[in-house]
Amino acid sequence: MKKVHVEEMFERLSAINPAPETELDFINPYTLLVAVVLSAQATDVGVNKATGPLFAIADTPEQMVALGEDRVREMIKTIGLYRNKAKNVIALSQQLIEQHGSAVPRDRAALEALPGVGRKTANVVLNCAFGEPTIAVDTHIFRVGNRTGLAPGKTPLDVEKKLLKAVPARFKQHAHHWLILHGRYVCKARKPACPDCAIRDLCAYKDKTRAAA
Ligand code: SF4
Structure with missing residues (x-):
């Protein structure tokens, strides 16, 4: 994915959810x-x-x-x-x-x-917990990284390394959550919601789903 498109992708994901948080409950x-x-x-x-x-x-x-x-x-x-x-x-x-x-x-x-x-x-x-700009690659991020062309890789570590290179510094802190939430609720494993996807025009996935006729 071109650098300018990566910027645009995170601009849009951050506009949807400016302060994303983990969905796991914790106290400390x-x-x-x-x-x-x-x-x-x-x-x-x-x-x-x-x-x-x-x-x-x-x-x-x-x-x-x-x-x-x-x-x-x-x-x-x-x-x-x-x-x-x-x-x-x-x-x-x-x-x-x-x-x-x-x-x-x-x-x-x-x-x-x-x-x-x-x-x-x-x-x-x-x-x-510590606000470090790390990106944990789970099944959702692995899928989104590959489908979109943002960070294609054969293993989670490949995808993590590519994400760390590709994601602009100002988006790194929250990139993990934006990508997880995008994968969990929009770019779903079986049937991605491509017609409603905010980054559809930036995404390289060849088998995008279409709106029901
Ligand atoms: S257009 Fe479809 S495949 Fe691409 S990121 Fe959006 S939901 Fe995923």
């Missing part, structure tokens, strides 16, 4: 980290249903460890892969207490060293 950097770990292969709405009651009684690593793996597992059992996730939540909480003074580190390597935390989760935490 720690609960954001836990929510993102729980959100792998699950919907934000499903995660929020479970974390509401969970965070009401445990919003620090100490409280989570005191709650214990069995209780955490019970409280998140509506979320996919909950057994493993409960294990990771307790283990990462322990690691935060032992190695980081119970605080969430503002450091990619330290975040990725936590149980259950990969590059995508680290990017979300760095962006949403």
Whole structure:
């Protein structure tokens, strides 16, 4: 995509939603980290249903460890892969207490060293909790990056690297959310809403959907 079109694309996405936020509910950097770990292969709405009651009684690593793996597992059992996730939540909480003074580190390597935390989760935490201009590539951003021609790539890391190069500095902070929301609600996986899409004329996707006759 041409540079001028990338500018225009983000101008339009930012006009639609000037201050986008994650749809995951959280109270502090720690609960954001836990929510993102729980959100792998699950919907934000499903995660929020479970974390509401969970965070009401445990919003620090100490409280989570005191709650214990069995209780955490019970409280998140509506979320996919909950057994493993409960294990990771307790283990990462322990690691935060032992190695980081119970605080969430503002450091990619330290975040990725936590149980259950990969590059995508680290990017979300760095962006949403600390305001860093990182872009976490999930399934929605991967699709939008490829379809539009903004950041074509075979792997999420390819797409992330291309986005970091292509997105103008002034849009980097919120690019992650604009692209996720665009993918989730407009450029949907099965049937993108191309006739209603604000960036239709800038998008390179060859199989754009048409308005019903
Ligand atoms: S025109 Fe269609 S394919 Fe392109 S970004 Fe919009 S919804 Fe997605």
